[in-house]
Amino acid sequence: MCLKNFTTNLLTEINEILNQYKSVSLKEIDKVKFMKRTDTKFVLPIQKLSKILKEAKRSYYVLEIDNKRSLKYETTYFDTDDFSMYIAHQNGKLNRYKIRFREYVNTNDKFLEIKFKSNKNKTIKKRINTNDCFSKNSQDFIKKNSPYILKQLQAKVDTKFSRITLVSNNFDERLTIDFNLSFDNKKNNVKLPFISIAEVKQEKYSSSSEFIKILKKHEIRQMSLSKYCTGINLLYNNIKKNRFKPRLLTLKKISNDSGNIVKTA
Numbered sequence: 001m002c003l004k005n006f007t008t009n010l011l012t013e014i015n016e017i018l019n020q021y022k023s024v025s026l027k028e029i030d031k032v033k034f035m036k037r038t039d040t041k042f043v044l045p046i047q048k049l050s051k052i053l054k055e056a057k058r059s060y061y062v063l064e065i066d067n068k069r070s071l072k073y074e075t076t077y078f079d080t081d082d083f084s085m086y087i088a089h090q091n092g093k094l095n096r097y098k099i100r101f102r103e104y105v106n107t108n109d110k111f112l113e114i115k116f117k118s119n120k121n122k123t124i125k126k127r128i129n130t131n132d133c134f135s136k137n138s139q140d141f142i143k144k145n146s147p148y149i150l151k152q153l154q155a156k157v158d159t160k161f162s163r164i165t166l167v168s169n170n171f172d173e174r175l176t177i178d179f180n181l182s183f184d185n186k187k188n189n190v191k192l193p194f195i196s197i198a199e200v201k202q203e204k205y206s207s208s209s210e211f212i213k214i215l216k217k218h219e220i221r222q223m224s225l226s227k228y229c230t231g232i233n234l235l236y237n238n239i240k241k242n243r244f245k246p247r248l249l250t251l252k253k254i255s256n257d258s259g260n261i262v263k264t265a
Contacts, residue, residue: 007180007193010046015070017053018164023064026107029167032174038205039123040212042198043247044220045254046179049196052214056166059210060175063165065106070162072105073178076133077228078153083239086156086232090243094119097146098228099153101133112138114145157231158184168210175200175211183231190234194255197225223250 044052062069078099079085088096098115113127128141139150164177179196182189198220200209207213225247233244241248 007046010050011070013050014053014164017050017057018062018069021057021060021062021069021166023069024061024167026063026065029063029165029174031171032167032201037123037201037203038121040200040202040205040222041224042200042215042220043223043225043250043254044196044198044215044218045257046194046196048218048220049177049179052218053164055214055217056211060166060168063167068106070164073102073159073161073163074105075100075102075159075227076155077157077159077231079156080148080152081154083156083232086229087240089226089229090240092243094121097148098226099142099146099148100228112141114142116146156185157228157235158186159227159231160184161227166211173200173202173206173209173211178227181227183227183234185231185235188235190231192251192255195251197227223247 063071065071078101085097085099094117096117100113100115101110102113103110109129110131111127112130112133113125116124116126118124126141126145128137130138132138134150142148142150142153160180160182161178162180165174166177167174175198177196177198181192181195181197183192184190198211198215200211202209229244230247230251232239233241233248
């Protein structure tokens with residue numbers, strides 16, 4: 001079976017399962033925005049996603065916008081000329097920042113966002129709705145909420161992916177599942193068709209999450225993975241990558257194992 005047929009069949013199956021979920025609107029899901037939160041990430045082969053979504057159906061709603069339950073995102077990540085935000089992550093520094101411009105393709109909403117990872121392992125996100133990340137308002141937003149100014153920053157990585165958003169039945173947990181990931185820096189492009197990233201967002205970490213229990217049942221272990229840092233690692237040479245090598249090896253193994261499944265299907 002060719003890769004295109006494999007992914008098409010898989011995505012059709014995923015969408016059929018999502019259609020069995022009860023849905024919530026964007027307004028309803030705002031109850032669990034969690035701009036200050038604890039994030040727990042997992043990386044899994046996309047072919048395991050169907051079974052996991054089937055098992056999660058009784059405990060979660062799915063976000064639906066314009067009759068779609070799998071939504072497209074496009075994001076540009078910014079950094080300084082010397083990659084200071086990436087280097088902070090590579091060196092394991094807390095109290096670090098990410099600055100990005102994100103478009104929610106299905107709704108055409110665009111936000112300039114700043115994510116701050118505190119030394120207490122909390123993620124704090126601030127954002128403004130804007131079509132222009134170079135406007136005076138954007139400049140002021142960056143200056144007020146980060147140690148950077150706009151003229152220091154350059155676009156380093158463009159990412160595209162599809163996202164499923166689930167919210168627990170009692171609205172105390174939100175989770176996202178990203179897949180169909182691609183990374184671009186205008187010179188190189190890398191796609192990860194077999195990789196899926198699940199992120200559980202809670203005000204305070206709780207292992208009682210039904211989704212986390214399901215992942216553990218399927219022997220999927222927690223693994224922190226930054227899409228920005230992954231993009232830097234895949235697209236740029238001559239940059240320090242020691243901290244991320246185990247993650248890159250995991251991505252490679254999942255991709256190789258999944259590729260073998262496609263070849264024998």
